[in-house]
Amino acid sequence: MPVYNFSAGPAALPGAVLARIGEELGDWQGRGVSVMEVSHRSREFVQLADRSEKRLRRLLKVPDKYAVLFMQGGATGQFAAVPLNISQPGEIADFIVSGYWGEKAVAQSRCYLDPNVIADGREHDYRRLPECTPESVDGDAAYVHYTPNETIGGVEYRDVPEVGGVPLVADYSSSLLSEPVDVSRFGVIYAGAQKNIGPAGLTVVIVSDELLGRARAETPSVMNYTMLASAKSMANTPPTFAWYAADLVFEWLEAEGGLDVIGAQNARKAALLYNTIDRSDLYHNPVWPAHRSRMNVPFLLTSPKLENEFLVGAESAGLRYLKGHRSVGGMRASLYNAVPLAAVEALVEYMREFERRA
Amino acid sequence: MPVYNFSAGPAALPGAVLARIGEELGDWQGRGVSVMEVSHRSREFVQLADRSEKRLRRLLKVPDKYAVLFMQGGATGQFAAVPLNISQPGEIADFIVSGYWGEKAVAQSRCYLDPNVIADGREHDYRRLPECTPESVDGDAAYVHYTPNETIGGVEYRDVPEVGGVPLVADYSSSLLSEPVDVSRFGVIYAGAQKNIGPAGLTVVIVSDELLGRARAETPSVMNYTMLASAKSMANTPPTFAWYAADLVFEWLEAEGGLDVIGAQNARKAALLYNTIDRSDLYHNPVWPAHRSRMNVPFLLTSPKLENEFLVGAESAGLRYLKGHRSVGGMRASLYNAVPLAAVEALVEYMREFERRA
Numbered sequence: 001m002p003v004y005n006f007s008a009g010p011a012a013l014p015g016a017v018l019a020r021i022g023e024e025l026g027d028w029q030g031r032g033v034s035v036m037e038v039s040h041r042s043r044e045f046v047q048l049a050d051r052s053e054k055r056l057r058r059l060l061k062v063p064d065k066y067a068v069l070f071m072q073g074g075a076t077g078q079f080a081a082v083p084l085n086i087s088q089p090g091e092i093a094d095f096i097v098s099g100y101w102g103e104k105a106v107a108q109s110r111c112y113l114d115p116n117v118i119a120d121g122r123e124h125d126y127r128r129l130p131e132c133t134p135e136s137v138d139g140d141a142a143y144v145h146y147t148p149n150e151t152i153g154g155v156e157y158r159d160v161p162e163v164g165g166v167p168l169v170a171d172y173s174s175s176l177l178s179e180p181v182d183v184s185r186f187g188v189i190y191a192g193a194q195k196n197i198g199p200a201g202l203t204v205v206i207v208s209d210e211l212l213g214r215a216r217a218e219t220p221s222v223m224n225y226t227m228l229a230s231a232k233s234m235a236n237t238p239p240t241f242a243w244y245a246a247d248l249v250f251e252w253l254e255a256e257g258g259l260d261v262i263g264a265q266n267a268r269k270a271a272l273l274y275n276t277i278d279r280s281d282l283y284h285n286p287v288w289p290a291h292r293s294r295m296n297v298p299f300l301l302t303s304p305k306l307e308n309e310f311l312v313g314a315e316s317a318g319l320r321y322l323k324g325h326r327s328v329g330g331m332r333a334s335l336y337n338a339v340p341l342a343a344v345e346a347l348v349e350y351m352r353e354f355e356r357r358a
Numbered sequence: 359m360p361v362y363n364f365s366a367g368p369a370a371l372p373g374a375v376l377a378r379i380g381e382e383l384g385d386w387q388g389r390g391v392s393v394m395e396v397s398h399r400s401r402e403f404v405q406l407a408d409r410s411e412k413r414l415r416r417l418l419k420v421p422d423k424y425a426v427l428f429m430q431g432g433a434t435g436q437f438a439a440v441p442l443n444i445s446q447p448g449e450i451a452d453f454i455v456s457g458y459w460g461e462k463a464v465a466q467s468r469c470y471l472d473p474n475v476i477a478d479g480r481e482h483d484y485r486r487l488p489e490c491t492p493e494s495v496d497g498d499a500a501y502v503h504y505t506p507n508e509t510i511g512g513v514e515y516r517d518v519p520e521v522g523g524v525p526l527v528a529d530y531s532s533s534l535l536s537e538p539v540d541v542s543r544f545g546v547i548y549a550g551a552q553k554n555i556g557p558a559g560l561t562v563v564i565v566s567d568e569l570l571g572r573a574r575a576e577t578p579s580v581m582n583y584t585m586l587a588s589a590k591s592m593a594n595t596p597p598t599f600a601w602y603a604a605d606l607v608f609e610w611l612e613a614e615g616g617l618d619v620i621g622a623q624n625a626r627k628a629a630l631l632y633n634t635i636d637r638s639d640l641y642h643n644p645v646w647p648a649h650r651s652r653m654n655v656p657f658l659l660t661s662p663k664l665e666n667e668f669l670v671g672a673e674s675a676g677l678r679y680l681k682g683h684r685s686v687g688g689m690r691a692s693l694y695n696a697v698p699l700a701a702v703e704a705l706v707e708y709m710r711e712f713e714r715r716a
Contacts, residue, residue: 003390010598012395018384025380032361033678036557036603037370042679072430072559073580076594080578111576194595199394201430201559201597218469218576220438222431236434237552239559239597240368245394320391321400 004343007321008151008296009174010194012338017248035244040237049232052247059253060176062183062206067229069205070243072222074192075173077203079105081223082169082188083112085207085215087142094118094141096161099126099150100327101171106145112216113142126153128288134164143167143187149175149293151195152325154285154332156293160185167211175295176204177253178337179263187211195295196337198246201239253337262337269335269344270294276348282306282355300330303358307331310354317350319343362701365679366509366654367532368552370696375606393602398595407590410605417611418534420541420564425587427563428601430580432550433531435561437463439581440527440546441470443565443573445500452476452499454519457484457508458685459529464503470574471500484511486646492522501525501545507533507651509553510683512643512690514651518543525569533653534562535611536695537621545569553653554695556604559597611695620695627693627702628652634706640664640713658688661716665689668712675708677701 005012028035029044038045053068062068071077087093095106096119109115116138119130137144144163149156151174160182161168167187176191183189188207194200205225212226221227227235256262274292277283277299284300285292301307307330314322324330333347363370386393387402396403411426420426429435445451453464454477467473474496477488495502502521507514509532518540519526525545534549541547541564551560563583570584579585585593614620632650635641635657643650643657659665665688672680682688691705 005391005395007391007395007397007400010395010397010595013392018392018394022380022383025383026376031678032676033363033365034371034376036376037363037365037368039365039368039679040558041684042365072432072435072597073578074430074594077430077578077580080580084578108579192595194598199597199599200398200595201600220431220435220442220578220581221466222435222438223578236432237367237550237558239430239557239600240552241557241599242559242597318390320389321397326399 001318002342002346003318003320004339004346005320006333006335006339006343006347008325008332008334010200011334011336013198013245014249014252014338017245017252020248021245036241038240040234040240045240048244048247049234052243052250055247055250055254056204059250059259060181060183060206065209066183067207067209067212067225069207069225069228070233070238071203071205071228072201072239074200074203075101075171075190076104077223078171078190078205079108080112081225082143082145082190083109084219084223085225086167086188086211087113088216089113091142092116092138092140094138094144094166096130096132096144096146097121098129098147098155098157099153101150101152101173102147105147105171116141118144121155126150126155127286129155129157129291132161132163134162137163137166139164139166141166143169145169145171147171149295151296151334152328154287154293154296154298155291156295167208177259177262178266178295180259193242193246198249199242202242202246265341266294266335266337269339269341270297272344272348273297273333273335276351280351280355282358283351295336296332296334298324298328298330298332306358313354314350317346319347319350359676360700360704361676361678362697362704363678364691364693364697364701364705366683366690366692368558369692369694371556371603372607372610372696375603375610378606379603394599396598398592398598403598406602406605407592410601410608413605413608413612414562417608417617418539418541418564423567424541425565425567425570425583427565427583427586428591428596429561429563429586430559430597432558432561433459433529433548434462435581436529436548436563437466438470439583440501440503440548441467442577442581443583444525444546444569445471446574447471449500450474450496450498452496452502452524454488454490454502454504455479456487456505456513456515457511459508459510459531460505463505463529474499476502479513484508484513485644487513487515487649490519490521492520495521495524497522497524499524501527503527503529505529507653509654509692510686512645512651512654512656513649514653525566535617535620536624536653538617551600551604556607557600560600560604623699624652624693624695627697627699628655630702630706631655631691631693634709638709638713640716641709653694654690654692656682656686656688656690664716671712672708675704677705677708
């Protein structure tokens with residue numbers, strides 16, 4: 001029986017990537033050692049670093065005037081890194097808050113600047129996206145921050161907010177590489193790897209050259225965009241294995257046909273699951289339809305007492321990690337790039353069968 | 359022909375650990391998925407986290423009143439994290455500088471406090487360890503920082519410096535777990551994983567409870583010892599694969615007999631190589647004998663023009679990554695735990711043979 005992995009993160013990797021990791025584990029690049037065992041300054045690894053950056057630039061059509069960084073510390077690290085790198089003490093930054101992660105970004109920014117929440121989905125219990133117009137943006141703000149996809153609430157912006165001339169910063173952790181994106185609209189894009197990029201412990205940052213050279217003196221060097229950009233992300237030892245795996249994921253994405261193809265596939269997967277939910281009497285997704293996430297699909301049972309039975313049965317059917325986030329309960333299916341359509345088909349078949357029996 | 363890996367870091371992993379990683383790559387804990395693909399909050403991973411901490415505590419006999427943290431960002435991250443966590447602006451910290459990494463620690467500390475170099479090996483070109491007495495320590499210093507083993511210069515303190523009542527902080531990146539250590543002598547021990555612990559991207563921090571609760575407001579949360587201690591290193595997504603591999607390394611160390619056994623083995627390996635160097639006319643190690651590192655053995659050829667030939671021949675003999683650090687040139691053999699005695703035997707045989715032919 002095949003096993004399908006709906007984990008919200010760290011999440012499924014493409015089967016082809018895992019197979020390649022296995023093949024090369026004892027002998028990478030004919031060196032007789034694992035990629036984990038070589039210096040980041042070895043010729044082979046420097047080539048990998050260079051290749052992976054080129055692949056990511058091709059996939060996302062990153063303009064030349066952006067630096068691409070491979071960092072550590074995840075999105076939570078960036079909650080500090082962004083204000084430290086692109087604002088000065090006492091400045092204001094604007095925040096569009098559409099869920100749990102947006103709240104976290106605001107909270108941590110308070111140690112470095114004066115956050116101003118200009119749009120907040122909390123009044124709709126984060127089941128709708130808050131609206132943001134260029135008029136709501138403070139023209140003096142150092143930046144505007146938002147979270148294109150919220151993994152817990154399951155809401156997603158389908159369009160990039162209009163923020164006038166202020167640099168837009170996006171925590172793209174859970175949806176970068178899931179479809180094409182116009183990088184030129186952003187000042188900074190960051191993403192923890194553990195959804196669509198690779199193993200946890202790597203963080204991709206794409207930052208406009210115009211925002212480099214502004215880091216505060218107290219920015220830890222491992223968080224300093226300017227230093228990392230000039231050192232090609234090797235100011236200190238990078239997380240080499242995670243970077244290697246990300247390079248394999250980029251290679252896989254290109255072989256799959258790039259982000260247009262992947263984006264269409266992700267749309268199909270999400271539509272299949274949402275349609276199944278909407279047509280049933282047992283399952284329920286609370287998010288306003290136009291704001292639903294393609295990546296993370298939370299759903300509840302109208303009979304909550306059946307939840308445990310649902311999850312136990314799913315386990316037996318090879319459907320893993322469907323339990324909802326502890327803060328909201330219920331179920332959640334994450335449909336990142338590496339989750340195949342067959343996984344969603346197996347899930348909806350199980351859901352229909354479970355509903356018939358219920 | 360066996361391949362032996364003398365990389366200074368990221369460095370060799372135990373063969374048994376790599377084999378286990380390979381075996382479990384597609385199916386970890388009977389879950390049908392890789393350890394890279396599961397949530398850090400899944401039952402299986404939380405068990406791993408708990409188990410690995412217990413193993414590390416047993417190996418190092420860590421007293422209960424110390425927190426053990428699994429972080430990101432390497433030693434370079436800790437160059438900022440230490441002053442942010444255990445000092446206040448305007449305070450002094452004392453530094454014992456015995457090489458390149460000690461210099462780096464001083465430089466980054468300057469953004470957060472007033473560093474005071476109380477012992478400096480630079481006058482001896484870092485070929486001798488600077489001496490430090492309790493009298494040289496400023497009793498008002500927030501802490502005293504030193505580097506027990508310098509990977510580039512190849513010097514190592516065999517005894518813990520006496521610093522009176524001031525908390526002692528050690529960058530143990532390249533020698534933690536290479537022999538027993540009396541943790542109770544330290545305020546903070548930190549170590550990037552990529553020498554003796556596991557893959558790059560993980561950082562182990564052992565910190566006295568007495569030093570918790572002092573972090574500055576501007577400490578990034580991913581660097582905040584107090585927050586990480588109370589969240590069992592899961593305030594945010596940890597580098598799960600590297601942590602998993604470290605757990606396997608700890609298990610391997612226990613199976614090998616623990617740090618007494620490993621320490622004796624490391625002493626034998628280093629003695630064999632240093633004796634070979636000292637008895638030859640071609641090879642030369644510039645470090646004062648009593649201060650030589652057991653982990654990193656730099657050596658030069660009395661005929662520098664033979665260096666390239668030496669390295670090419672070593673490659674053909676399966677002896678990998680012997681080239682010295684770019685800042686000092688020559689050769690360097692790193693003899694971390696995972697480098698077997700057989701590797702050193704093969705190296706000295708090659709060295710003798712090369713000298714005979716030279």
